[in-house]
Amino acid sequence: MKINWKYAIGEVLIVIIGISLAFALNNWKERGANSTQKKQYLENLALDINQEISQLERNQEAVNEKLKTIEMVKPFLGKDPGRRDTIIRKVFELARLVNFYPENSTYQTLINSGDMKLIGNFQLRRSLEEHFALHKIVLQDYERIEKIHEKYLGDFFIYHINFNELRFGNTDFLDNPLIANIITSVEGAYYLVLKGNERCLKSNKDLLEKIEAELNNVT
Numbered sequence: 566m567k568i569n570w571k572y573a574i575g576e577v578l579i580v581i582i583g584i585s586l587a588f589a590l591n592n593w594k595e596r597g598a599n600s601t602q603k604k605q606y607l608e609n610l611a612l613d614i615n616q617e618i619s620q621l622e623r624n625q626e627a628v629n630e631k632l633k634t635i636e637m638v639k640p641f642l643g644k645d646p647g648r649r650d651t652i653i654r655k656v657f658e659l660a661r662l663v664n665f666y667p668e669n670s671t672y673q674t675l676i677n678s679g680d681m682k683l684i685g686n687f688q689l690r691r692s693l694e695e696h697f698a699l700h701k702i703v704l705q706d707y708e709r710i711e712k713i714h715e716k717y718l719g720d721f722f723i724y725h726i727n728f729n730e731l732r733f734g735n736t737d738f739l740d741n742p743l744i745a746n747i748i749t750s751v752e753g754a755y756y757l758v759l760k761g762n763e764r765c766l767k768s769n770k771d772l773l774e775k776i777e778a779e780l781n782n783v784t
Contacts, residue, residue: 600783602680602683603683603684603783604780604783606671606674606675606680606683606684607776607779607780607783608780609671610671610672610693610776611773611776611777611780612671613668613669613670613671613672614668614769614772614773614776615773616668617667617668617765617769618766618769618770618773620665620666620668621665621762621765621766621769622766624663624665624758624762625759625762625763625766627663628663628755628758628759628762629759631659631663631751631755632752632755632756632759634655634658634659635659635748635751635752635755637652637655638652638655638656638659638748639745639748641739642739642740642744642745642748643739643740643742643745644740645736645739649736649739650734650736652739653731653736656739656744656748657722659718659748659751660714660718660719660722662710662711662714663707663710663758664707665703665704665707665762667697667700667703667704669697669700672693672697675693684779686779688775689775689776689779692771692772692775693772695768696768696769696772699764699765699768700765702761702764703761703762703764703765706754706757706758706760706761707758707761709754709757710751710754710755710758713747713750713751713754714751717747717750718747718751721741721743721744721747725738725741725743725744726738
């Protein structure tokens with residue numbers, strides 16, 4: 566039987582072209598899906614960062630208010646310049662913590678899902694890693710405040726204040742050197758929180774610029 570080579574070669578070429586087109590179409594669809602997914606991740610990262618910026622700015626205001634309260638309280642510690650009972654409420658206000666909750670849900674999803682590969686910009690990936698690593702340092706500053714409250718300030722309120730006498734205007738607990746030391750420690754810890762917040766705010770704003778620039782390049 567004679568083989569029609571022209572026909573056979575034509576059939577092979579048709580198959581090859583068909584397979585190539587199928588692969589090209591599949592790759593095109595995959596690139597489109599990846600681009601859409603990448604855009605969603607970047608938009609969610611930007612949303613997280615904006616929310617964290619707002620939280621940190623509120624915290625800066627709250628911490629500055631704490632430091633003002635401490636400045637008001639300190640002159641009444643260990644001495645009675647008159648009307649110390651008016652400062653008692655300020656002392657108890659210091660027991661209310663300022664908390665920080667990192668906005669890292671989108672980043673954690675990127676890491677846990679293996680989708681970090683969608684962020685092809687190496688510099689952006691490095692900036693993301695450095696920024697979210699900074700959270701650990703900032704959280705340590707907040708945890709320091711929490712430990713002082715739990716271990717020292719809370720214990721002082723329990724063991725060194727007679728609340729029955731306090732109701733009748735006895736403010737002698739303010740003469741205890743321990744409360745002065747505790748409040749001084751709280752003050753120093755809050756100054757560290759301020760610095761950590763400033764560093765994290767700058768990191769957020771720098772990262773947000775890079776993410777917005779990357780979003781502009783997503784097709």
